[in-house]
Amino acid sequence: MKFNFLAKEKNNKSNIVNHENAPAFSLTSEYELYAAVVTTSLNASFYEKDTTRLQRIQSLIKKSNPVFVAKLAVYARNEMHMRSVPLVLVVELAKIYSGDSLISKMITHVIQRADEITELLAYYQMANERNGVKKLNRLSKQIQKGLAVSFNKFDEYQFAKYNRDGVVKLKDALFLVHPKAKDKAQQAIFDKLVNNTLQTPYTWETELSQLGQVKFYNHIEKQKAFKQKWEELIDSGKIGYMALLRNLRNILEANVSGSHMLKVCDYLSNEKAVANSKQLPFRFLAAYREVKDLNFKYTSMVLDALEDAVMASSQNIKGFDVNTSVVIACDVSGSMQKAISPKSKVMLYDIGLMLGMLMQSRCQNVVSGMFGDRWKIINMPKRSILANVNEYYKREGEVGYATNGHLVVEDLISRKEIVDKVMLFTDVQMWNNTYTKDSFANSWNRYKTIAPNAKLYLFDLAGYGQSPINIEKNDVYLIAGWSDKVFDVLNALEDKNSALNYINRIEL
Numbered sequence: 001m002k003f004n005f006l007a008k009e010k011n012n013k014s015n016i017v018n019h020e021n022a023p024a025f026s027l028t029s030e031y032e033l034y035a036a037v038v039t040t041s042l043n044a045s046f047y048e049k050d051t052t053r054l055q056r057i058q059s060l061i062k063k064s065n066p067v068f069v070a071k072l073a074v075y076a077r078n079e080m081h082m083r084s085v086p087l088v089l090v091v092e093l094a095k096i097y098s099g100d101s102l103i104s105k106m107i108t109h110v111i112q113r114a115d116e117i118t119e120l121l122a123y124y125q126m127a128n129e130r131n132g133v134k135k136l137n138r139l140s141k142q143i144q145k146g147l148a149v150s151f152n153k154f155d156e157y158q159f160a161k162y163n164r165d166g167v168v169k170l171k172d173a174l175f176l177v178h179p180k181a182k183d184k185a186q187q188a189i190f191d192k193l194v195n196n197t198l199q200t201p202y203t204w205e206t207e208l209s210q211l212g213q214v215k216f217y218n219h220i221e222k223q224k225a226f227k228q229k230w231e232e233l234i235d236s237g238k239i240g241y242m243a244l245l246r247n248l249r250n251i252l253e254a255n256v257s258g259s260h261m262l263k264v265c266d267y268l269s270n271e272k273a274v275a276n277s278k279q280l281p282f283r284f285l286a287a288y289r290e291v292k293d294l295n296f297k298y299t300s301m302v303l304d305a306l307e308d309a310v311m312a313s314s315q316n317i318k319g320f321d322v323n324t325s326v327v328i329a330c331d332v333s334g335s336m337q338k339a340i341s342p343k344s345k346v347m348l349y350d351i352g353l354m355l356g357m358l359m360q361s362r363c364q365n366v367v368s369g370m371f372g373d374r375w376k377i378i379n380m381p382k383r384s385i386l387a388n389v390n391e392y393y394k395r396e397g398e399v400g401y402a403t404n405g406h407l408v409v410e411d412l413i414s415r416k417e418i419v420d421k422v423m424l425f426t427d428v429q430m431w432n433n434t435y436t437k438d439s440f441a442n443s444w445n446r447y448k449t450i451a452p453n454a455k456l457y458l459f460d461l462a463g464y465g466q467s468p469i470n471i472e473k474n475d476v477y478l479i480a481g482w483s484d485k486v487f488d489v490l491n492a493l494e495d496k497n498s499a500l501n502y503i504n505r506i507e508l
Contacts, residue, residue, distance in 0.1 A: 016466060018428070018429045018430070018431070018464070018466050018468065019335070019429050019464060020335075020403065020429050020430075020431035021431070022429075022430060022431035022432070022439070022468070023439060023441070024466035024467065024468055025441075025466060025467045025468070025469060025470045025471070026465075026466060026467075027465060027466065027467060027471070027478075029060050029063035029064045030064045030065065030068050030500055031471075031478065031498070031499075031500060032060055032463075032465045033057065033060040033061065033064050033069070033072065034072060034480060034499065034500060034503065035460050035463035035464075035465065035478070035480040036053065036056060036057055036060065036463040036465065037057065037072060037076055037082075037085050037089065037463070038075075038076055038080050038082070038463070038480045038481035038482070038483075039460065039461055039462055039463035039480055039481065039482065040053055040057070040082075040085050040463065041340045041341035041344065053463075054088070056465070057085075057088065057089075057092070058092050061089065061092045061093055061096070062096060066093060066096075066097045066102060067102065067508075068500070068503070068504065069089055069093050070089075070093065070102055070103075070105070070106040070508055071503050071504060071506040071508065072089060072503055073086040073089035073090055073093075073106055073109075073110050074086070074106065074109040074110060074506050074508070075503045075506055076089070077109070077110045077112060078109065078110075078112070079483070079485045079488070080481055080482070080483045080485055081278045081279075081280060081483060081485075083113075083116065083119075084119070086110045087110065087116060087119055087120045087123055088123060088127075089106075090103065090106055090107055090110060090120060090143070090146075091120065091123050091124050091127050091128075091143075092127065093106070094124075094140045094142060094143055095127070095128070098140075098142065101142065101145075102142070102508070103140070103142035103143060103146060104142045104143070104145040104146035104149070105146070105508045106146065106508065107120070107142075107143065107146025107147060107149075107150060108146055108149050108150055109508065111146075111147070111150040111153065112153075113158070113162065114153075114154045114158045114159050114161070114162040114163075114170065115162035115164065117147055117150055117151070117170065117173050118162075118164075118166055118167075118168040118169065118170055118172075118173055120143070120147070121136060121139075121147075121168040121172075121173055121176070122166065122167045122168045124136065124139070124140075124143065125167075125168070136168070136172075136176055139176060139177070144176070144177045144178075147173065147177040147179075148177045148178060148179040148180065149179070150179075151173075151174065151177070151179035151190075152179060152180075152181070152182045152186060155189065156189045156192065156198055156199060157199075157201050159189060159193055159198055160198040160199060160200060160201045161201045161203065163193070163198060170193055171193055171194060171196075174190060174193055174194065175194075202238060203238075204233050204238065204239050204243060207229060207232075207233060208226075208229065208233075211225060211226065211229050223254070223255070226254050227254045227255055227256055230250070230251055230254040230256050230260070231256050231257065231260045234251075234256065234260045234263050234264060235260070235263075240277075241267070241268075241273055241274075241276070241277035241279065242277060242279060242283070244264060244267065244268065245268070245279065245283055245284070245286075245287045246287070248264075248287055248290065248291050248302055249290050249291055249294065251264060252291060252294055252296040252298060252299060252302065253294075253296070255296075258298065261298040261301060261302070262301075264302070264305075265301050265302060265304070265305035266305075268302075268305040268306065268308070268309050269305045269306075269308035269309050269312060270312075271312040271315070274309050274312040274313050275312075275313075275316075279313070280482055280483050280484075281310070281313065281351075281354045281355060281358060281482075281483070281484050282346050282350050282351050282354050282482065284306055284309060284310045284313070284354075284386065285346075285350055285354050285386060285389055286345070286346060287306055288303065288306050288386040288390070289390070291303065292390070303386075306386060307383070307384055307385065307386055307387070310358070310385045310386055311361070311383070311385065313358075313484060314358050314361050314362060314385070314484065317358060317359065317362045317484060317487045318362070318487065318491045319359075319361075319362025319363050319364070320362070320363050320364065320365070320420075320421070321364060321365075322364040322365050323365070324363070324364075324365060324420050324421065325365045325366075325418075325419040325420050325421070326359075326363045326365060326366045326367070326419065326420065326421045326422075326423065327366075327367050327368075327408065327412070327419050327421070327422045327423065328356050328359055328360050328363070328366060328367070328368040328369075328423050328425070329356075329368075329369055329370065329371050329375065329405070329408040329422070329423065329424045329425070329426075330352050330353050330356040330368075330369070330370045330371070330392065330424075330425050330426075331349075331352055331370075331371060331372075331403060331405065331424065331425060331426035331427065332349060332352075332353075332370045332371070332372050332392070332396040332399060332401075333371075333372050333401050333402055333403040333427075333429075334372075334401035334402075335348075335403065335427055335429055335462075336348045336349040336352060336426070336427055336461075337349050338427075338462075340482070348427055348461045348462055349393075349396070350389070350393075351425075351461050351482045352425035352426065352459070352461050353389045353392050353393065353425070354385075354389055355425050355459060355461075355482075355484070355486065356368065356423075356425045357380065357385045357388045357389050357392075358385060358484055358487075359423060359487065360380065360382065360388070361382045361383075361385050362487075366379075367379065367419075368380060369408075370392060370395075370396065370399055371399060371403075371404060371405055371407055371408055372396070372399040372400040372401050372402055372403070372404065373399060373400025373401065373402045373404060373433060374399045374400060374404070374407060375399070375404070375407035375408050375410075375411055376398060376399050378391075378392065378395065380392075402431065402433035403426070403427075403429055403430050403431055403433075404430075404431075404432060404433060404434075405424055405426060405430045405440050405468065406430065406432060406438050406439060406440040406442070406443040406444075408422065408424065409422065409440070409443040409444055409446075409447050410438065410443050412447055412451070413443070413446060413447055413450065416450065418450065418451045418454070419451065419454060420453070420454060420455065421454070421455050421456075421457060422454065422455070422456050422457070423457045423459065424456075424457070424458050424459065425459045425461065426458065426459065426460070426461065427460070427461055427462035427464065428458055428460050428462070428464070428466070428467055428468055428478075429462070429464065429468075430468035439468075440468040440469055441468060441469040441470065444456055444469055444474060444476070445474060448474050448475070453475075454475065455475040455476075455477065456469070456474075456475060456476045456477065457477050457479060457490060458471075458476070458477070458478045458479070459479050459480070459481075459486060460478055460479065460480040461480070461482065463480055471498070477490075477493055477498070477499070478498075478499065479493075479499045480499070488502070489502045
C-alpha cells in the first residue's frame with residue numbers, strides 16, 4: 001500500500017503555536033505519531049507512565065492508518081532499537097483493529113527478546129484495565145497467535161536469562177498462548193519452563209553478585225578478589241557489549257592488568273562488535289563522560305577506544321563529497337536541557353550534539369555550530385567525535401538559551417552563502433526572543449530565493465507534534481529519532497518524499 005502522507009489532513013495552520021507560543025505548522029496524524037514514537041523513552045516495565053505522551057500516542061494511533069502503525073512499530077524496534085514503545089503500538093492497535101493477520105505479523109517482527117513476551121502481556125492487562133484473578137482472560141486472538149509464533153524464536157539460555165518473577169511470568173505466557181513447538185528439542189525447553197528446571201544461565205552479574213556476598217579480611221583482599229574476577233570475566237568473552245560499556249569505570253577501578261585492558265579496548269573498538277551491539281549513539285557519550293576524569297593509568301586507552309568505536313559506528317553513515325556544502329546547527333537552548341526520561345542523565349541536548357557531530361564527521365565540505373540567542377560557528381576536527389561533543393557541551397553558554405534557529409539561515413543570507421543542505425538538530429520549538437518580524441519560516445523562504453536548490457533537514461529530537469515551517473514545500477524535510485539510523489532516512493529522501501515513505505517500505 002502506498003500512502004500520500006503529506007496530502008491529507010489539510011488543517012488550518014494559521015492558529016497553531018508551539019510551546020513557546022510562536023507560530024507553528026501542524027503535522028498529519030501519521031507524521032506526528034512517527035515523531036512522538038521515535039523520541040519517547042517509556043520505562044521498560046510500563047508501570048510509571050509518561051501519561052501525557054502516552055495518551056497522545058494512543059489518540060494518534062486511532063487517527064492513523066493501521067498498516068502504517070504496524071510498520072512504525074517494526075521500524076522503532078528493529079531500526080531505532082527501541083523496546084517499550086513498539087509494544088505499546090502493538091497493544092493499542094489491537095484494541096481497535098481486527099479481522100486479518102496484521103497484528104500477529106506485527107508481533108513476530110517486534111518481539112526480539114524473550115522478556116518482551118511478558119512485557120507485552122503486562123502492558124496488555126494494564127492498558128485494558130484487567131483486574132481480578134484472570135487478568136489476561138479473553139486475550140486477543142491475533143496477539144495470542146503472534147506470541148505463540150514468537151515463543152519458537154528462543155533457546156533455553158534466552159528463556160532462563162529472562163525468566164523473571166514479574167507481573168506476568170514466562171510460564172504464565174506459555175499456558176496462555178499455547179505455542180506449538182517446532183521440534184522435540186523445543187518441546188523439551190517448554191517442558192523445562194513449565195517445571196522450573198531451566199538451566200541457570202551463566203551471567204557476569206551472578207558472578208559479581210556472589211563475590212559481593214563474601215566477607216573479606218580487609219580492603220586489599222577485596223580489591224584483589226574483584227581484580228581477579230574481572231580478569232576472569234574479560235577472558236571468558238561472555239560480557240556483552242553494553243555491559244562492558246556500562247562497567248568501564250568498575251573495570252578501571254578494579255585495576256586489571258594491561259593485557260586485560262587491551263582486550264577490553266580491542267573489543268570496544270571492533271567494527272563488527274560495534275555493529276552487532278546496536279547501541280544508541282548517546283550510550284558511547286555516557287561511557288566517555290563516566291571515565292574521562294578518572295585518574296587511572298589506562299583511562300586514556302579507554303577514551304581512545306570509545307572514539308574508535310564511535311568512528312566505527314559512523315562508517316555506514318553516507319556522508320557527502322567535497323562538492324556538497326553542508327551547514328550543521330545544534331540547538332543548545334534551555335528546552336534542550338531536558339532529560340529524556342525521569343531517571344536518565346541523558347538530555348535532548350546530548351543527543352542533538354552527538355548526532356550533529358556524527359554527521360559532521362562524515363561531511364567533507366561542512367560548517368558546524370550551535371544556536372541559542374545567537375548562532376555561532378564552531379568548526380571541529382572530524383576525528384574526535386566524543387571530544388567534540390564535550391567541547392560543545394562546555395561552550396553552550398556562549399550563545400544563550402533561546403531558540404533563534406532563524407539566525408542560522410539569516411547568517412547565510414547576509415553572507416550570500418549558497419549551500420546545498422542545512423541541518424538543524426533541535427526540539428523544533430523555534431521562536432524569536434527579540435520579537436522582530438523574523439521567523440524561521442520567513443527566513444527559509446527568503447533564503448530559497450537566492451539558493452533555490454538548497455534543502456532543509458529538521459532532525460526532531462522531542463516529538464512535540466508541530467514544525468516551525470511547512471514541511472510540504474520548499475525542500476523542507478522533518479526526520480525524527482535518537483539513533484544514528486536517522487541518517488539512513490536522510491539518505492533515502494528524494495524530492496516530494498517524506499521520512500514516512502522510508503518506514504512504509506518495510507515488509508510485514
